[in-house]
Amino acid sequence: MKDDRLYLIHISESIARIESYTSGMDFAAFIKNTLVQDAVIRNPQVLAESTQRLSGEFKAQHVEIEWYRIAGMRNILVHDYLGIDLETIWTVATTKLPDLKVAIDAALQ
Numbered sequence: 001m002k003d004d005r006l007y008l009i010h011i012s013e014s015i016a017r018i019e020s021y022t023s024g025m026d027f028a029a030f031i032k033n034t035l036v037q038d039a040v041i042r043n044p045q046v047l048a049e050s051t052q053r054l055s056g057e058f059k060a061q062h063v064e065i066e067w068y069r070i071a072g073m074r075n076i077l078v079h080d081y082l083g084i085d086l087e088t089i090w091t092v093a094t095t096k097l098p099d100l101k102v103a104i105d106a107a108l109q
Helices: 002-022 027-032 034-052 056-061 067-079 086-108
Strands: none
Touching: 002 034, 002 086, 027 034, 027 086, 034 067, 034 086
16 A cells, blocks of 8 residues: 555645646636646646556455546547547546545545
8 A cells, every 4th residue: 555655645636736727717717728728638647647556456445436437538638639628628627536536535544
């Protein structure tokens, strides 16, 4: 868990950054702000890299987290950047990451 803890902290920090970048913002404001878009797109990439380094044991203990979907999102962001859908990015940032944050925070306790 020692190595996992380091990656969990890193994941938590990435989520916190996304939250701070989008705080008080709605989708219309997000669409207009390319700087925030770039920041919000970058952090799931970083977050997903850390999830790929978590131990198989940890992932097996936390099957409620859709690890394969996190990895899939990373692959899209890194390899299919022309196909990035900002509405999907917004939805992930505002509706999926809060659940992941709860799970990661619980694991850090």
